[in-house]
Amino acid sequence: MFQKDGPSFKELIEQALVSTQRGYDMIAPKFDKTPFRTPDEICLAIAKVIGPEKSIDRALDVCCGTGAAMIRLRALCKKEVVGLDFSDGMREEAARRVGAANGDAKVTFVKGDALAMPFDSEFDVATCVGAFGHIREEEEDAFITGIAKALKPGGRFVFATGMEPPVAHPAFWIAKGFNAAMRVRNALLKPEFIMYYLTFLWPDVKSKLEAAGFDVDARIGMLEKPFDRMIVVDARKK
Numbered sequence: 001m002f003q004k005d006g007p008s009f010k011e012l013i014e015q016a017l018v019s020t021q022r023g024y025d026m027i028a029p030k031f032d033k034t035p036f037r038t039p040d041e042i043c044l045a046i047a048k049v050i051g052p053e054k055s056i057d058r059a060l061d062v063c064c065g066t067g068a069a070m071i072r073l074r075a076l077c078k079k080e081v082v083g084l085d086f087s088d089g090m091r092e093e094a095a096r097r098v099g100a101a102n103g104d105a106k107v108t109f110v111k112g113d114a115l116a117m118p119f120d121s122e123f124d125v126a127t128c129v130g131a132f133g134h135i136r137e138e139e140e141d142a143f144i145t146g147i148a149k150a151l152k153p154g155g156r157f158v159f160a161t162g163m164e165p166p167v168a169h170p171a172f173w174i175a176k177g178f179n180a181a182m183r184v185r186n187a188l189l190k191p192e193f194i195m196y197y198l199t200f201l202w203p204d205v206k207s208k209l210e211a212a213g214f215d216v217d218a219r220i221g222m223l224e225k226p227f228d229r230m231i232v233v234d235a236r237k238k
């Protein structure tokens with residue numbers, strides 16, 4: 001969970017009272033000490049599905065944050081790994097970490113919005129980890145279309161997601177309660193802070209990916225506890 005030198009409760013509340021972008025700028029130096037940084041086990045499972053070291057030319061990590069996925073992607077790339085994120089603070093943190101990561105592929109960062117994809121047919125692989133909660137449900141089709149645009153024909157969108165917990169499970173009600181509180185916050189306060197739980201879930205996301213022209217494969221049971229409910233999705237652009 002939260003580590004000793006991570007953000008205080010007050011800092012997290014202050015972050016949630018500004019825009020998503022500004023909130024991440026504020027928390028960036030302490031972000032890796034929070035549970036919001038995607039655990040290495042998940043990034044390693046994604047990397048394993050993508051393939052061996054130097055098996056692809058170029059990869060894009062969307063909403064790269066401090067570089068959790070890019071650190072693993074770099075070794076898989078022969079040429080370049082690119083991180084897209086709208087937070088200056090998060091990209092600065094990522095630059096240090098990914099620059100020191102295993103591999104010799106060029107490391108590039110681009111400031112941009114995941115909903116206004118600035119790339120066209122450039123990547124063999126795109127990933128996105130720990131950030132689907134920042135995409136509103138009504139924006140998911142546009143988000144997927146943007147990923148498809150960034151990929152070369154035959155390129156793959158590889159990510160991990162979960163299934164909705166049973167209604168009887170406390171996690172279901174905690175997430176729904178958090179989402180209700182965020183909707184109230186966003187109705188009352190501008191700019192909005194977009195963060196919702198239980199989004200982009202399997203199997204709902206399968207039909208959205210297929211509608212956008214992907215062939216979809218799912219790897220269930222790859223991860224061990226406590227991530228054993230996570231599914232690694234490997235979606236190939238036709």
Ligand SMILES: C[S@@+](CC[C@H](N)C(=O)[O-])C[C@H]1O[C@@H](n2cnc3c(N)ncnc32)[C@H](O)[C@@H]1O
Nearest residue numbers: 024037038063065068086087113114129130134
């Ligand atoms: C929870 S962090 C996850 C960071 C990293 N991928 C990880 O898993 O550790 C979410 C990141 O998404 C970025 N982000 C959120 N919405 C975005 C958008 N619409 N366009 C670009 N970046 C976005 C934030 O700035 C932040 O760095």
